[in-house]
Every structure is written in C-alpha cells, then in structure tokens.
Amino acid sequence: MNESKDFLRTIVEEDLHAGKYSEVVTRFPPEPNGFPHIGHAKSIAINFGIARDYKGHCNLRMDDTNPTTEDTRYVEALKDAVEWLGFQWEGNVRYTSDYFPELYQYAIELVKMGKAYVDSLTEEEIREYRGTVTEAGRRSKYSERSVEENLDLLERMKNGEFKDGEHVLRAKIDMSAANMKMRDPLLYRIRHAHHYRTGDAWNIYPMYDYGHCLSDYLEGVTHSICTLEFENNRDIYDWVLDTLGLTSPRPYQHEFARLGINYTVMSKRKLLELVNEGYVNGWDDPRMSTIAGLRRRGYTPESILNFCHQIGIAKANSMVDVAQLEFCIRDDLNTKVPRVMCVLDPLKVTIENYEGSEELDASYYPEDVPKEGNRKLPFSREIYIEREDFSENPPSGFYRLTPEQPVRLKHAYIITCKEVIKDASGNITEIIATYHPDSKSGSDTSGIKVKSAIQWVEASTAKTVEVRLYDRLYTCEAPEGVEDLNPDSLKIIKNALVEPALITEKPDVRFQFERQGYFYADPIDYTDEAPVFNRIVGLKDSWNKKNKADESTAKLERKAPEKKVQIDGEVAPMSEAEQACYAKYTNEFKLNSEVSNILARDEKLAVFFEAALSVHNSPITIANIVANEVARELKEKDASELKFTAAQIAELVKMIDDEIISNKIAKQVFEEMAQSGENPSKIVEAQGLVQISDPAVIVPIIDDVMAKNPDNVEKYKAGNTKLFGFFVGQVLKATGGKANPQVVNDLVAQKLQ
RNA sequence: UGGGGUAUAGGCAAAUGGUAUGCCAACAGUUUUUGGUACUGUAGAUUGUAGGUUCGAGUCCUACUACCCCAUCCA
Numbered sequence: 072m073n074e075s076k077d078f079l080r081t082i083v084e085e086d087l088h089a090g091k092y093s094e095v096v097t098r099f100p101p102e103p104n105g106f107p108h109i110g111h112a113k114s115i116a117i118n119f120g121i122a123r124d125y126k127g128h129c130n131l132r133m134d135d136t137n138p139t140t141e142d143t144r145y146v147e148a149l150k151d152a153v154e155w156l157g158f159q160w161e162g163n164v165r166y167t168s169d170y171f172p173e174l175y176q177y178a179i180e181l182v183k184m185g186k187a188y189v190d191s192l193t194e195e196e197i198r199e200y201r202g203t204v205t206e207a208g209r210r211s212k213y214s215e216r217s218v219e220e221n222l223d224l225l226e227r228m229k230n231g232e233f234k235d236g237e238h239v240l241r242a243k244i245d246m247s248a249a250n251m252k253m254r255d256p257l258l259y260r261i262r263h264a265h266h267y268r269t270g271d272a273w274n275i276y277p278m279y280d281y282g283h284c285l286s287d288y289l290e291g292v293t294h295s296i297c298t299l300e301f302e303n304n305r306d307i308y309d310w311v312l313d314t315l316g317l318t319s320p321r322p323y324q325h326e327f328a329r330l331g332i333n334y335t336v337m338s339k340r341k342l343l344e345l346v347n348e349g350y351v352n353g354w355d356d357p358r359m360s361t362i363a364g365l366r367r368r369g370y371t372p373e374s375i376l377n378f379c380h381q382i383g384i385a386k387a388n389s390m391v392d393v394a395q396l397e398f399c400i401r402d403d404l405n406t407k408v409p410r411v412m413c414v415l416d417p418l419k420v421t422i423e424n425y426e427g428s429e430e431l432d433a434s435y436y437p438e439d440v441p442k443e444g445n446r447k448l449p450f451s452r453e454i455y456i457e458r459e460d461f462s463e464n465p466p467s468g469f470y471r472l473t474p475e476q477p478v479r480l481k482h483a484y485i486i487t488c489k490e491v492i493k494d495a496s497g498n499i500t501e502i503i504a505t506y507h508p509d510s511k512s513g514s515d516t517s518g519i520k521v522k523s524a525i526q527w528v529e530a531s532t533a534k535t536v537e538v539r540l541y542d543r544l545y546t547c548e549a550p551e552g553v554e555d556l557n558p559d560s561l562k563i564i565k566n567a568l569v570e571p572a573l574i575t576e577k578p579d580v581r582f583q584f585e586r587q588g589y590f591y592a593d594p595i596d597y598t599d600e601a602p603v604f605n606r607i608v609g610l611k612d613s614w615n616k617k618n619k620a621d622e623s624t625a626k627l628e629r630k631a632p633e634k635k636v637q638i639d640g641e642v643a644p645m646s647e648a649e650q651a652c653y654a655k656y657t658n659e660f661k662l663n664s665e666v667s668n669i670l671a672r673d674e675k676l677a678v679f680f681e682a683a684l685s686v687h688n689s690p691i692t693i694a695n696i697v698a699n700e701v702a703r704e705l706k707e708k709d710a711s712e713l714k715f716t717a718a719q720i721a722e723l724v725k726m727i728d729d730e731i732i733s734n735k736i737a738k739q740v741f742e743e744m745a746q747s748g749e750n751p752s753k754i755v756e757a758q759g760l761v762q763i764s765d766p767a768v769i770v771p772i773i774d775d776v777m778a779k780n781p782d783n784v785e786k787y788k789a790g791n792t793k794l795f796g797f798f799v800g801q802v803l804k805a806t807g808g809k810a811n812p813q814v815v816n817d818l819v820a821q822k823l824q
Numbered sequence: 825u826g827g828g829g830u831a832u833a834g835g836c837a838a839a840u841g842g843u844a845u846g847c848c849a850a851c852a853g854u855u856u857u858u859g860g861u862a863c864u865g866u867a868g869a870u871u872g873u874a875g876g877u878u879c880g881a882g883u884c885c886u887a888c889u890a891c892c893c894c895a896u897c898c899a
Contacts, residue, residue: 194897201895251895300899382837586860672886812878
C-alpha cells in the first residue's frame with residue numbers, strides 16, 4: 072500500500088529534524104465523563120501511534136477539571152480501551168487534578184503580573200459583557216482591582232469563603248478580540264462539589280483552557296493533538312504558556328478532524344440518550360459505537376486500528392462509510408477464525424436412501440487460509456438445512472437446492488430433492504431427498520456437477536443456540552435522533568442449530584458461520600448450557616445484493632445527476648483612488664485587468680510595484696511578480712518585515728528581461744531572496760543559475776530522457792498528449808531547472824513527432 | 825454580520841509547480857466444495873466556481889461560493 076505521511080507526522084518530523092525537541096511526547100487526554108467510542112480510538116491511534124513511530128512516548132491523562140461530571144468508572148473504561156487497543160502509556164496514568172497545586176501557583180503568578188484578575192460579575196453579566204461575534208465586548212469594572220486585592224480574593228476563593236458563581240479568575244487579554252475565546256477567558260471558577268479524586272480539598276477548579284496547556288507543559292508534551300473544534304482555543308493555549316514565560320521547549324497544539332461514521336452517532340449526548348432511554352442495552356450494547364460495544368460485538372483491536380489507519384488523518388470534516396469498518400473486520404477475521412456450520416432457520420431434510428450414521432472429517436479452515444485444525448461432523452438420514460437454501464420455484468441464477476437441481480452438503484454428500492412436504496397452509500415443512508453415495512466430499516466419483524455447497528447440521532447431534540443478528544443502529548446516513556433508529560437493528564434467533572464441535576471443542580471465540588458471516592461468543596451471556604453468538608458482520612453477499620438491485624432498479628428510475636449551480640457573489644466596489652490607479656495600470660502600463668485589479672486594491676502592493684518600476688521600467692513583468700510572489704510574502708508579513716527591497720525585484724526582473732534567467736529560475740531566486748535578502752544577481756552567480764538555451768546541450772538530455780522512458784514515449788505516440796509535460800519536466804529536472812523551457816518545449820515537440 | 829478552518833471520483837485519503845494515486849463502495853471476469861477469500865480487469869474527476877501568473881497549476885496569486893467551529897462559570 073501507498074504509505075504516505077499524514078500532516079501531523081509531517082509536522083512531528085519537521086520539528087524533530089529542526090531539533091526543536093529531542094524526543095516526541097504526545098498524550099491522550101480524555102475527560103472521564105463517559106465511555107470512549109471509536110472516535111476516541113482514532114485519537115488513541117494517532118497519539119500513541121505517533122509516539123511509537125518516532126520512538127517517543129505517550130501519556131494517558133484524565134482531564135478531570137470538572138468535579139460535577141466525572142467518575143472513576145469512566146477512568147477505568149478509558150484505561151481499558153487504551154490497553155485493549157494494544158497501547159501502553161508512559162508511567163502512571165496522569166490526572167490534571169494532580170496538578171491543581173502547580174496550576175494554582177501559576178495563577179498567582181499571572182495575577183502578580185497583572186495578567187489575571189478576579190471578576191465578580193454574575194454569570195449573566197459576563198455573557199453580556201463579552202459582546203457578540205460582530206461587536207466588541209467591554210471589560211468588567213473589577214478588572215481594575217489591585218494585585219493585592221486579586222491575590223487576597225483568589226486565596227479566599229480557594230479557601231471556600233465564597234459561594235459558587237460569586238467570583239471567577241479571568242485572564243486579562245482583550246475584550247475586543249475578534250476571536251471570542253480571547254475576550255478575557257475564565258481561568259478558575261468556584262465549585263463546591265466533591266471531586267472523585269481530590270475530594271473536597273479544592274473549592275476552585277481550573278477551566279479547560281487554563282489547565283490543559285499547563286498540564287501538557289508540566290508533562291513535557293511536545294505535540295498536543297486535539298480535534299478541530301479547539302482551533303479557536305489555540306490562541307489561549309499559546310497565550311498562557313507565553314505569558315508565563317515558561318522555558319522552552321514547550322508544547323504546541325495541532326488539530327485534526329474528528330471521526331464521523333454514517334448510520335451511527337458519536338456524540339456523548341446521543342449515546343447517553345440511547346442508554347438512558349433504553350433504546351439499547353447499556354454502553355456495551357453491540358450496536359453502539361462505543362469501544363465497549365464494538366468489543367462486545369466481536370470487533371478485534373487489530374481491525375479497529377487498521378480502520379483508523381485506512382481512513383487517514385486530515386483537517387476536512389468528513390463522514391466515513393461504515394462499509395470501510397466492516398471491510399476491516401472481515402479482512403482481519405478472514406485469515407484468523409475457524410469456519411463452522413450453523414443453520415439459522417432450519418428446514419428438515421430426510422435422506423431416504425441413507426441408513427445408519429457416520430462421522431465426516433472436516434477442516435476448520437478453507438484451503439486459502441494457512442491454518443491447521445479439523446473436527447468430526449456427525450451425519451445421518453435426518454439433517455437440517457437453511458430454509459432459504461431451498462426454492463420450489465427458483466428465480467433465475469439460483470444455485471441452491473430445487474426440485475430439479477441437486478446441491479452439495481458442505482463436507483458431505485450431494486443430495487437431490489425428491490419430494491416437498493407442506494402443511495395445511497402450504498408452508499414447506501420437510502424435504503425428502505436422496506443422497507449420492509459416490510459423491511462423498513474428498514472422494515467424489517459421481518461426476519455430478521453442482522452449483523453450490525450449503526451448510527447443514529445433523530438433527531440428533533445439533534446444538535440449539537441463540538444467535539443475535541445485529542444490523543446498523545440507524546436507517547439513515549446522518550441520524551438526527553431516536554426517530555431515525557432502525558427497528559430491525561437486532562433480531563434474536565432463539566433456535567438456531569450449530570454443529571456440536573463448536574460447543575464441545577470451542578476452537579475459538581470468533582467463528583465464521585459458513586456462508587453467513589462472522590460471529591462472536593457473547594462474553595457476558597454465553598454459557599455452555601445456553602450459548603449465545605453475536606453476529607459481528609455478515610459476509611459479502613453478491614447474491615442477495617443482486618436480487619435487491621433487480622427489485623430496486625425496477626422501481627427506481629435513474630436519478631439525473633444534479634449539477635450544483637454556483638452563485639456568483641458581489642465583488643466589493645473600488646474606491647475612487649483605487650479606480651484611478653486601476654485605470655493608470657491598464658491604460659498606461661498595459662497591465663491585464665486582473666493584475667491591475669490586484670495591485671490597485673492593495674496599497675502595499677501598489678507602493679511596492681511603483682517603487683520597483685522606478686528602478687527598472689518593465690511594468691508587466693514587475694507587476695506579475697508583485698501581484699503573485701510579493702503578494703504571497705505580504706500576506707502574513709508587514710512590508711517592513713520583508714527581507715528584500717523593490718530595487719532587488721527590479722534587478723531580478725532585469726535578468727528575466729535580459730534572458731539571463733528563465734521565469735522558473737526567477738521564482739527559485741525569489742524564494743531564496745525572500746529567505747536571505749541576498750541580491751538576486753549574487754544568488755544567480757553563486758548557484759550558477761544562468762539559463763541554458765543551447766540546443767546542443769539540451770538535445771542529448773532529451774534523448775536520454777526518452778531512452779529511459781520508452782513506455783511513456785510509446786504512450787505519447789499512441790495519443791496520450793498529456794505526457795508532453797512529463798518529458799519537459801524530466802528534462803528540466805535533469806538540468807536543475809536551468810534549461811530554457813521554451814527551447815525545451817520546441818525540441819521535445821520535434822523529437823516526439 | 826466579525827474571526828478561525830475546510831473543499832481532490834459515491835465515501836475516505838495521497839500527490840518537491842511536471843503521467844491526478846491508494847483504500848472502501850460499484851461493476852465485470854478467472855479460481856473456488858463458502859454466491860466468501862484471492863487474483864485480473866472496468867467504470868467513475870474539466871481537483872468547489874471564475875479569473876490571473878507560468879512553457880506547464882490540484883499545488884502560487886486574486887475574487888467568489890458552500891460547509892464546519894467560536895458569544896458554557898463544559899471539555
């Protein structure tokens with residue numbers, strides 16, 4: 072498979088390469104207020120995975136700063152999930168609550184620096200004062216309190232002298248910040264609540280934004296990886312660490328998109344609702360997206376990890392198809408688990424020409440699974456087959472048993488249907504068949520061709536088991552609430568029949584029930600007397616799918632692909648000055664309208680352009696470079712921060728005009744110049760970047776490239792003209808970009824004719 | 825309405841300015857005592873839109889559009 076790096080690993084590698092950190096330290100920091108779900112698995116895979124890949128380590132930290140929601144049982148569930156997935160955290164489990172003393176000391180420091188104050192506004196007032204997304208907020212009058220008063224108040228808050236909500240500690244940042252999170256964020260609130268670990272020792276608790284960054288710092292975390300919704304919180308993260316002037320190296324926050332899977336829900340609130348309202352049987356219900364649920368369903372850690380790997384990591388909000396998860400578990404189990412036979416909906420078959428009984432040898436694994444193991448299969452004249460494996464009036468393409476079509480009993484004999492017995496209402500109750508003695512599996516000399524081999528169980532020795540058939544919890548891809556629940560997400564079959572070896576030998580806990588799917592002996596409800604199996608996932612079923620497709624195409628007309636209509640927005644009008652500028656550029660300098668537009672609307676660029684123009688009169692080329700390259704540099708920097716001058720741009724353009732360098736090289740030189748501030752001519756001279764236009768030099772290189780890529784030459788001549796760029800690219804690469812692209816183009820065109 | 829993000833096939837992701845690639849899903853074929861697996865192949869994309877720069881743009885520039893996040897004393 073194509074192993075490409077995700078953006079987080081790219082960042083980590085760059086940091087390591089730059090020597091920013093000697094060792095990478097990550098952390099998985101859940102709040103212990105609920106059961107972890109597969110989204111947590113993604114986070115675990117990322118954090119522990121990165122630590123492992125770069126030989127660093129990963130901490131497990133309970134972010135337990137809210138005493139009213141947290142509990143030890145969740146801590147256990149979280150630890151359990153990490154271990155089950157096969158990861159080991161560094162040292163002991165960490166708790167933000169262990170850092171409360173340090174956190175408090177840092178708060179005192181912030182107060183002393185005048186960077187934090189005790190605010191005594193009510194909750195409502197605080198919200199009101201914060202302003203809105205478009206209007207600036209205003210600062211509380213309490214922000215003017217002296218350091219001494221703040222210190223005193225803070226200590227008394229800690230000592231429990233005030234009621235909940237009477238005061239809070241806030242950072243003094245900027246009440247008019249465009250980022251709402253920076254409008255004097257709360258650092259501490261008063262909570263007279265019992266904390267599951269610190270008990271009643273504290274009356275104040277740190278807020279996430281304050282506690283998280285410092286906990287990361289205290290643990291020596293280097294890369295603090297979290298989900299996208301914390302992007303706005305990054306500013307506070309940086310502010311706290313920078314304001315406290317903590318010695319580097321310090322951690323930096325990076326965000327990735329949280330996992331979404333269709334036909335399920337992932338939010339804590341919705342999962343809780345399912346459990347509390349009894350729509351499912353607890354947090355570990357096999358239909359739940361919780362790790363406990365997936366685990367009880369029968370998913371393996373390997374399959375989940377592989378899923379996390381397959382879906383990748385990026386910053387785009389996305390919804391992964393549950394089929395990808397299902398593929399992962401099938402893929403994992405296919406090579407691992409024994410095949411056994413189970414009949415879910417039994418139909419009795421009496422083989423009238425068979426007398427007595429025998430035991431047949433049967434391998435647990437098909438030939439393409441490199442595993443050993445086999446069991447005995449009892450056989451007699453009375454057996455059961457799957458009801459849907461017989462059809463009196465078969466649809467076309469039906470491979471199984473019909474009155475005309477024989478079928479093989481897997482691992483046993485071929486049978487032919489002789490008679491169909493029905494009850495009063497016409498339901499089939501039994502089939503009378505004959506077997507072909509010379510068709511025994513492994514020593515078949517009958518010469519009968521069958522289209523299919525079906526599963527069966529012997530009547531007198533079969534064991535009755537309960538099978539729970541799980542399906543998607545919701546009927547729609549993006550479920551909103553309980554109204555979207557799938558009423559058939561669980562079907563319980565009480566009287567399924569399995570071959571005896573499955574119960575007596577117990578070759579595994581996971582099985583493939585031949586032709587049905589993968590099943591798992593339920594770890595809670597299973598007993599030898601009353602075995603229970605959960606369906607993890609069905610097998611791919613192209614027969615079933617084909618039937619469904621035939622039905623649906625009959626009803627549904629193909630929907631015409633809807634083309635999205637793109638609405639053009641209004642472009643802000645130009646000011647008068649800008650219009651004048653635009654007119655001058657288009658008329659006097661003959662710049663194209665787009666470039667003139669960019670320059671005219673951006674004063675910094677216009678100034679830069681005219682300054683360069685006064686040195687070297689080549690308006691079009693200068694304008695292009697200013698509107699593209701310089702614009703990029705000026706995007707995040709101020710004009711005064713630029714390392715190069717307008718005069719240097721002019722110099723660069725002169726070299727282009729004099730055909731000393733090509734446009735391509737000019738871009739390279741520009742990059743260099745933006746980095747170092749060196750003169751362009753010096754850069755060209757030092758690196759020998761003068762362009763090569765001599766065909767005598769270029770032709771041999773083209774020949775070489777063509778000789779090395781005969782297949783591409785072939786493809787090109789066959790009509791794949793897109794490969795033209797490939798050849799030009801290769802030639803330019805061979806010359807370090809110095810070949811004159813125009814000349815190369817002409818020559819390549821000639822050569823490829 | 826301000827700020828911060830994101831946009832590549834039905835889904836998810838890759839792609840030093842130089843052949844748009846991989847997995848899932850779909851479809852077809854070969855093998856098969858699982859309508860499974862494996863293998864082979866097919867189809868599917870003017871890289872959100874419109875322009876610009878360049879010999880060459882998914883990638884650089886400009887504008888626009890759509891979606892997500894932010895106004896909890898939650899995390």
